[in-house]
Amino acid sequence: MAVSESSIHKYELLDPDVRLMLQVRDDDAAAFEELVIRYQNRVIGVLTHLTRKREQAEDLAQEVFLRVFRARKRYTPDAKFSTWLFTIANNVALNAKRSLARRREVNLRADAHDDDGPRALDQMALEASGLMPTRQLDKTERAEMVRLAIEALPERQRVALLLSKFENMSYVDIAETMEMTVQATKSLLSRARENLRAILEPYMQEGERPTEAADS
Amino acid sequence: MSEPIDRHDMTIDEEFVAYLDGELDAEAARRFDARLMEDAELRQKLRQHRRAWDLLDELPRADVGDRFTQTTVELVAVSVADQVDDASRHNSFRAKFGWLIGGAVAVAASLAGYALVASIVAAPDRQLVKDLRVIENLDEYRAVEDIEYLRALEREGLFAVEVVDGR
Numbered sequence: 001m002a003v004s005e006s007s008i009h010k011y012e013l014l015d016p017d018v019r020l021m022l023q024v025r026d027d028d029a030a031a032f033e034e035l036v037i038r039y040q041n042r043v044i045g046v047l048t049h050l051t052r053k054r055e056q057a058e059d060l061a062q063e064v065f066l067r068v069f070r071a072r073k074r075y076t077p078d079a080k081f082s083t084w085l086f087t088i089a090n091n092v093a094l095n096a097k098r099s100l101a102r103r104r105e106v107n108l109r110a111d112a113h114d115d116d117g118p119r120a121l122d123q124m125a126l127e128a129s130g131l132m133p134t135r136q137l138d139k140t141e142r143a144e145m146v147r148l149a150i151e152a153l154p155e156r157q158r159v160a161l162l163l164s165k166f167e168n169m170s171y172v173d174i175a176e177t178m179e180m181t182v183q184a185t186k187s188l189l190s191r192a193r194e195n196l197r198a199i200l201e202p203y204m205q206e207g208e209r210p211t212e213a214a215d216s
Numbered sequence: 217m218s219e220p221i222d223r224h225d226m227t228i229d230e231e232f233v234a235y236l237d238g239e240l241d242a243e244a245a246r247r248f249d250a251r252l253m254e255d256a257e258l259r260q261k262l263r264q265h266r267r268a269w270d271l272l273d274e275l276p277r278a279d280v281g282d283r284f285t286q287t288t289v290e291l292v293a294v295s296v297a298d299q300v301d302d303a304s305r306h307n308s309f310r311a312k313f314g315w316l317i318g319g320a321v322a323v324a325a326s327l328a329g330y331a332l333v334a335s336i337v338a339a340p341d342r343q344l345v346k347d348l349r350v351i352e353n354l355d356e357y358r359a360v361e362d363i364e365y366l367r368a369l370e371r372e373g374l375f376a377v378e379v380v381d382g383r
Contacts, residue, residue, distance in 0.1 A: 032292070036285050044278040058280065062288050069292045143274045150275070164237065165272050171239050190233040197261075197268040204267045 008077050017081035025072045032072075036065055039082070043089050046162050049150055050093045060096055064089045079176055082167060087177045090159060097155075149199045157192035164189060232258075236265055 011018045017038065023031035043064055047057035067088050075084075150158055156178070163169045163177060175185040234240050235248045252259055350357070360366055 029289070029293075033285065033289050036288050040280055040284050040288070041278045044280055044284075048278060049275075054278075057278075058284060061284075062291055065288050066292055066295060070295070139274065142271070143276055146271050146274045150272070161272075165269070171234075171237070186230045186234060186239075187227075189237065190227070190230040193233050193236070193265060193269070194229060196272075197265050200268045200271055201264055204264070204271065 011077040011080065015077070015080050018077040021068075021072070021075055021081050021084075022077065024069065025075050027072075032069060035068070035081075039085060040065075042082075042167065043085065045166060046086065046159075047089060047093055049147075049158060049162055050155070051096065052151060056096070060092050061089075064092050067092065080173065083169070083173045083176050086163060086167065086169075087179070090177060093159075145203055146200070149196060152199055153192055153195055157188055157195060160185060160188045161192040161196065232261070233265075236262070236269070 012022065017035065020031045020035050020038075024035065040061060043061045044054075044057050047060050047064075048054050051057050051060065064085070068085065071088075150161070153161065159178060160174055163174050167173075169177065171182050171185045171189070174189070175182045178185065180188070231240070231244075231248065235245060240248060252262065344351075357366070
């Protein structure tokens, strides 16, 4: 898709990270370091939810930044910098997953479902916590429950949801990052949010573990 | 930047989520507000969605700090250094062994030239080999002096054994 000069100029003007990346394009190492500092936690955060492994997420994040640097000479600011960066991150995560699948080390639970619906949270919650007594969830447990709920979502729903929530991306930006249409993005996010609500609602109602909610 | 969302293409659920995400235009959002005022079930669903959305804030955020920055910058620096090394090794190889490659090409060209000349020079020998049988029997041919007579003898089978032997 052709990008107009005015569009490029707009991103350069409005997005300070685009300006930093243009400095990186001119081999400015300090600008690159600044971009790493600005985005490292955000990239690792998203990748952690995609890979479910923090250590792997850090390795992949480094791969992402390495690709950014290697691609610097071809960089043109035809989108927000974060959109471009998370497109790379998404591709790196997908490649890693394919590579794992080829080595038959992929997490079978992740492959056991498709994009049509979430995995059973009840089962995952039991795996994570064992049989818990009936009581209110504390903050740590709530975080764990939400993590499990996120992991229960099919992968593409999870990516779209994370980009929307934590990157504040518009539908257009998510569509660009995930290389899909805006209409498909709307549909994906709609299913993602509805699935999330359906998974978490029993626990939000009573603040109880899934098994307790199911029994009550 | 934001592409206008065509509300007519949306399902009710998509419109609902677009409303939550602030992706409806002002007029569509106002219409949705009006629906919310009239529909208690829709308001309940809206609250559930917002609670679920807010719960995502409970997720721990990554905070890797300077260590990650440093190792990442080092990784990139090493990668760049490797690329430079590869390029210089390539150039260095050409500088060191360029004369050897040139020499090898010159020797190969010389050999090819020699073979060509030798083949041209050897052409008379090839003709001699081709005419060898005639030369060997030259005395007999001279004695007969009539090629038609020889052909008649061949048709009679006089040379049959020789031909078989010759095979």
